[in-house]
Amino acid sequence: MTTDFTAVTDEAIQIRHYLHQHPEVSDQEVATSAYLRDRLRTLGYRIITPAKLKTGVVAELGHGHPVVALRSDIDALPIHEATGLAYASVNPGVMHACGHDFHMASLLGAAQALKDADFAGTIRLIFQPAEETHVGAQEVMESGGAEGIDAIIGFHNKPDLAAGEVGILEGGLMAAVDQFKVILHGKGTHAAKPELGRDPIVALTSLVNSLQTIVSRNVDPQAVVVLSVTHISGGNTWNVIPETASFEGTVRSFSTAGRKLAKQRFMEVVKAGAATFDVTPEIEWIKGPDVVNNDDQLTPLVAETTAKFARVVRPVPSTTGEDFAYFSQRIPSVFAFVGSHGTSDWHHPDLKLDDQALTTGIKFFYYNALNLLAKLR
Incomplete structure (x- = not known):
C-alpha cells in the first residue's frame, strides 16, 4: 500500500x-x-x-x-x-x-x-x-x-x-551535561568596614574568572569542553557585605577524560580560590546525561x-x-x-x-x- x-x-x-x-x-x-x-x-x-x-x-x-x-x-x-x-x-x-x-x-x-x-x-x-x-x-x-x-x-x-x-x-x-552550584560562606559586615568580615563577593568574582582557565589552560585544545557560569547571586543592598554569595552553571564535554578533568579541576580551583579569600565553599555537582x-x-x-x-x-x-x-x-x-x-x-x-x-x-x-x-x- x-x-x-x-x-x-x-x-x-x-x-x-x-x-x-x-x-x-x-x-x-x-x-x-x-x-x-x-x-x-x-x-x-x-x-x-x-x-x-x-x-x-x-x-x-x-x-x-x-x-x-x-x-x-x-x-x-x-x-x-x-x-x-x-x-x-x-x-x-x-x-x-x-x-x-x-x-x-x-x-x-x-x-x-x-x-x-x-x-x-x-x-x-x-x-x-x-x-x-x-x-x-x-x-x-x-x-x-x-x-x-x-x-x-x-x-x-x-x-x-x-x-x-x-x-x-x-x-x-550531543554533549555530556553536568551542572554545578556553589555557595561561598563568608562573614558579613558593614561595607565601610571590610576588614571585619570575609567577603564572599570578591571571592566569587575571582572564581568566575579563574574557572575559565580550566578550558583554556587544562583541556587539550583539540578536545571540546565548555564551562559556563550562568547565574550569580549575593547581597541585597548597597552598604552591606553579605554572609554568602553563590553561583551556578554547567560543563559540557564529549569524552570521559575531558569530563573527569573538568570536574577535578573545578573542585581544585574552587577550593583553592575560596581558601585564598578565607571563605568556605559548599559545592554541589549534578551529573547529567552522558x-x-x-x-x-x-x-x-x-x-x-x-x-x-x-x-x-x-x-x-x-x-x-x-x-x-x-x-x-x-x-x-x-x-x-x-x-x-x-x-x-x-x-x-x-x-x-x-x-x-x-x-x-x-x-x-x-x-x-x-x-x-x-x-x-
Whole structure:
C-alpha cells in the first residue's frame, strides 16, 4: 500500500498546532499523555505504559522480535511564548520552545502510516516525559518501558537546518551535561568596614574568572569542553557585605577524560580560590546525561535509508545535551537532527518552526522503522 504522506502531514500539522497550544512542563504532562493515548488507541496500538511511569505513553504494534523503538519527548519549558501565532500557548508561562510538539506530531504521523504497513516484528512507540529536566529517559528505563528493545531511534528538530535536511553523525552527536552550584560562606559586615568580615563577593568574582582557565589552560585544545557560569547571586543592598554569595552553571564535554578533568579541576580551583579569600565553599555537582552516542553499525543503515527521502548532511556535534543518551548508552541507537527551518534557536520565546518540515520527521520514523525491522531479523 502506498502511503499518502501529504495527507498524513496535513493531519500532523493540526496535531502539532493542538499540542503547541496546550504545553505542559516536565513530569506534569498529564493532559498531553491522555491525548496521545487516545490517538494511539484510535489507530489500533496496544498501550503498554508501565504503571510506574506517571506521565508519558508507551505503545506497540506487531508481535515478536526484533523490537524497534521510536522515541519522542513530550514536555515543554517554563517560558512565556512571544510568537504571536494563532495557535500560541494557552497555558501562561509554558511553551513548546524546544519543538517537542514537532517531535510528537512526527511520531504520531508515523504511527498513522505504520498501522497499515506490512512488517514482521514489533514497533514500540515511546512518548517520553521530562527530557528538559534530564530524568525522563531514565524514568522510562527504570519503569520497564524499554525492556526487550533491539534498537531505538529518535531525533531532535534543528532550526538552523532547512526543511528536508537531516543531520546524521556516527559517534558523539550531543554533549555530556553536568551542572554545578556553589555557595561561598563568608562573614558579613558593614561595607565601610571590610576588614571585619570575609567577603564572599570578591571571592566569587575571582572564581568566575579563574574557572575559565580550566578550558583554556587544562583541556587539550583539540578536545571540546565548555564551562559556563550562568547565574550569580549575593547581597541585597548597597552598604552591606553579605554572609554568602553563590553561583551556578554547567560543563559540557564529549569524552570521559575531558569530563573527569573538568570536574577535578573545578573542585581544585574552587577550593583553592575560596581558601585564598578565607571563605568556605559548599559545592554541589549534578551529573547529567552522558554523550548521545550513535551506534557504529546502525548509523550507516539509518543514513542510507534517510538519503532516499531527504538530504543527509554531516552536522557539527552540538554542545547541548539530550537525555536520549540514557537510551544510547544501553541500547543500539541512532539520534539525528531533522531540519525544522526555525526563526530562532531552541529555548527562545519567539521560536517558530516550519510545519512542512514535519513530512521529513514522519518519514524518518516510518522508513527507518521498517528498514531496521527487516535488517535485524
